[in-house]
Amino acid sequence: MTSAPARPARITAKKRLGDRLFSGGATTAGALILAMLAAVASFLVLQGVPAVTADPRDMSILAGHENFWTYVWPLIFGTLWSAALALLMAVPLSIGIALFISHYAPRRIAQGLGYIIDLLAAVPSVVFGLWGANTLAPAVQPFYTWLNDNLGWFPLFSGQVSGTGRTILTASIVLAVMVLPIITALCREIFMQTPVLHEEAALALGATRWEMIRMTVLPFGRSGIISATMLGLGRALGETMAVAMVLSSAGVVTFQVLTSTNPSTIAANIALSFPEAYGLNVNVLIATGLMLFAITLVVNSIARWVVNRRKEFSGAN
């Protein structure tokens, strides 16, 4: 070959006004969200760093702790532990309710139930906090005593049972009730999207209704269930008022869920400590906020990774 063949000009689609406006608008919105995220992150980092680098003795909030990390570790633990307990209760229940609404209930009952779930989502978290501290905690206390007496050998139920019922388990139950509506609503939407074609394929093979759900609805909704769980998790990790009102915390790291010495959570701790914080103490609280931000990022990335791992089997083609 003596000369490279001329590369044909790339044919570009004609740009119409509507396309341009729309793509411009979408790009702007996308950029805006990135900018906001960057602004929040940089605020947290700039304000949080002094708390880590300064001498711990300058910050009264760290009294009794060696440094920032020994202070924040029980909070991180409490945040993750309470959110995990909440999801453990809420996710199976949500999937069950969503399946009931989408595949079992007669249409009229399904609609009513969906409406109640949406209503639950609209209840402010302070109300849940009041309910948790004043009604739920005393109500479950006898049950906690029973658990402790009879299943005390199980590590989670061991220890000195709380007299008020205001334990991390109660806080987690309140959190579970709070994240339930969003997970249920999303799962229901996803389950209803299952192609009839595939449901019928399963039924025609002689699947019972439950087998059909296991073969088509759940695998099909898998990535959606994970996304819904992540949204719920986000809410549980960041929930402030309800936890602050329900939990009697002691800044410890323990898996025991029935005692009155519980780890607090980052968000609740910020809310409770902020009014009296001054000077560098504020930076300490912001630094714990940075930790929460980082945890959320990590958890979400893990979820993305789980969703993408079996992408080609997702049914999205």
Next chain:
Amino acid sequence: MSKRIEVNDLDVYYGDFKAVEGVTLTVEPRSVTAFIGPSGCGKSTFLRTLNRMHEVIPGARVDGEVLIDGSNLYGPGVDPVLVRRQVGMVFQRPNPFPTMSIRENVLAGVRLNNRKMAKSEADDLVEKSLQGANLWNEVKDRLDRPGSGLSGGQQQRLCIARAIAVSPDVLLMDEPCSALDPISTLAIEDLIEQLKNDYTIVIVTHNMQQASRVSDRTAFFNIAGTGKPGKLIEFDDTDVIFSNPKVQATEDYVSGKFG
């Protein structure tokens, strides 16, 4: 394995709408029966009553009898789930489970029967079913890939493999070739020819040549007008229907003259 189907005076409803009226016919074992007729005359609806898939649609019901080797599918206490394990179905649009691999797709029905299978036994069944569906050579190297990654014709043959893996007595096919090219269509027609040795096959088709090529008996359905129920007009040996039908409407339809 193959069984006789007798239908006695069957009416099929969607809620208050009567879609099919008064069908009586007998499908012989080890034969291929084709259902032909204009769009909307109730072929699919009727076909789905033969494995109780019709009642999956809310409000849908039937009135009448369908006997498979003498026992009524719609008798009291008959479990539709067990009926469907006996009467397999292949749909118009290929519908392999996208969340399963090719191998899992073939095994899906068998796994439902709660049979614990040794791996070697499962391997044999997968090979046998895929070979039965004429697909083995094309997919044997990628059994663990998703079923949705196959071409349309291959997906349809995968669905056939899935249906025959449970060794049903009867195989229902609703326009199995309507989304396929002529070569895949021929492959499936050849397959039907072979499957006939073991199964009772009922196939819905809009393709006259296909009906005359693959079927032994042909049923012609027609509809008097919109909103009216579809009816079985004529049911006879395929060569009689295509060469010497007794009813004028059948003659008009198979020869392409309408109205």
